[in-house]
Amino acid sequence: MKVTVSRKAHFNAAHRLYRKDWSFEKNDATFGKCNNPNFHGHNYDLIVSVTGEIDKETGYVIDMKVLKDIIKSEVEDALDHKNLNVEVPEFTTLNPTAENIAVVIYNKIKPKLSADLKLEITLYETPRNFVTYAGD
Numbered sequence: 001m002k003v004t005v006s007r008k009a010h011f012n013a014a015h016r017l018y019r020k021d022w023s024f025e026k027n028d029a030t031f032g033k034c035n036n037p038n039f040h041g042h043n044y045d046l047i048v049s050v051t052g053e054i055d056k057e058t059g060y061v062i063d064m065k066v067l068k069d070i071i072k073s074e075v076e077d078a079l080d081h082k083n084l085n086v087e088v089p090e091f092t093t094l095n096p097t098a099e100n101i102a103v104v105i106y107n108k109i110k111p112k113l114s115a116d117l118k119l120e121i122t123l124y125e126t127p128r129n130f131v132t133y134a135g136d
């Protein structure tokens, strides 16, 4: 019997979507306002979901305190109030789209969990636009 537990988190960050190897015109046509050279911010909402067996002794899939601490160290401390392009090494050469941010978050959290737990990341860049990554 597998059960999924989820925790919500939040961070604010700035980014610019562009490719250094493209002209400003091509970046503008592809990324529009998100190509603003002076960056812009988002209020990101995050849902971290962990699926696994209920531990017979504790009744937990994962201790939510443990999950909370992992999210704090791997996501909030790393991304909150940061300029993703400038201050976060993972995005030095990777465009900080919601898709890529979700993959980066997954790759940071996954090694901190026991191997038998499945992880899914849902990242809201706006209340209406969100992406999901589960490691496939």
Ligand code: NI
Pocket (backbone or CB within 6 Å): 015, 034, 040, 041, 042
């Ligand atoms: Ni944006």
